[in-house]
Amino acid sequence: MAASDARTPRERYRAQVREEVRKHAWEQIATAGASALSLNAIAKQMGLSGPALYRYFASRDELITELVTDAYRSLADTFRARAAAGTDLAGLVDTLRRWALDDPQRYFLVYGTPVPGYHAPQETTRISGEIMAVILDACAAEEPADESPGAPPSPLDAHLAEHRAWAGQHPAPPSALRLALAFWTRLHGVLSLELAGHFTGMGLDPAELYAAEARSLTGR
Amino acid sequence: MAASDARTPRERYRAQVREEVRKHAWEQIATAGASALSLNAIAKQMGLSGPALYRYFASRDELITELVTDAYRSLADTFRARAAAGTDLAGLVDTLRRWALDDPQRYFLVYGTPVPGYHAPQETTRISGEIMAVILDACAAEEPADESPGAPPSPLDAHLAEHRAWAGQHPAPPSALRLALAFWTRLHGVLSLELAGHFTGMGLDPAELYAAEARSLTGR
């Protein structure tokens, strides 16, 4: 669907090959992780010989960077599609877990261990903002059931009232900002440990843990 | 301190070299991540030539495995040392963050992106149990301030009452088990995102977020 609207045939072919390279790269990553991604192996799978891929990607890093932004875009699109069907927070909770379990290595490409030297491209921070905007929409729509109306603002609320640049122009009260951050950090906490296999052998169901954190967010 | 109590001089020398290899490996990991760890580079730094290190480590994987269990042991020791000075949960909260910030790549070696094929050795699950035992001690000592006494057990409590094998023989009520799991998943959620740099550029203080989650655990 994408990469087919190009003027010249050459550009069209080029986009098509790049697409196929990405496809094989995702297959490799899904089975062996991003660190095991091999340009040579991809070239062989495509019937090409080694250096041919360098016509399409300047380096292995550039390919991985492309995959990272692909992953970001995938999450943002999935979130937006779910939000279009109703802006309830619980829907996003389920959507996030399904997206993560659908391809764990894709999740790790976004939220996993970073390489110390690596700097993410500007694109990812932009998409990250889009993702956060969807979460904020759902959090703002949620009634603040997790505190009494007259309660004093927590220290975090005070801090968030000061530093809310990350929320962009979103008109959300501090309680919604706090809920959005809790959504992000708590679900990531359970999800990343589950995907990394830290619950296997403990004999408990990660879905149960995830559901419990979901209840802590949506006011049980 | 360690690796010096060996009978024969050969064993002593061997343990000493292995120790030095680990030292250089940790330096490399701290600056470039575990994926960039190079046996050749370590050998050169030690004035040795490539294959010499294979007398001490059967493979690169074995060295990394050693480092992973080192990291687990480091966290368990740090936790136990803190617990010996008072079994309050807040102390463990601070200890965890300091340990993580002290060497982020060491944290990722334990809780970061796993390699799909890799299977952690039995040792790590044992140490993981020790770590959880320290957390459980602190959680059991904490009064359950996060719920009213007569409240019905949550779905998670019911699940934990059934599947509490991971807690070993620890005599902790389901509420303590729940608190321990929340300690683990919530603090890891904030911490891993902070270490991965997902908060940089957002203009908010990760310590503030971490403190907020800490308050949610210790009953503010």
Added chain:
DNA sequence: CCCTGACGGTTATAACTTCTAACTGAAGCG
């Protein structure tokens, strides 16, 4: 219609990596 230049793909090669094999020399131990 033809010609030229851009571009995809090739092989060769450099500089890495992990890891094995074979050899050497020295240290430990009976």
Added chain:
DNA sequence: CGCTTCAGTTAGAAGTTATAACCGTCAGGG
């Protein structure tokens, strides 16, 4: 004192990323 074990060496195989040089083909302008 001698034997044996073991540390360390070089050589080399099989990978990897990446560059350089070359070749053929396709696309588009004159």
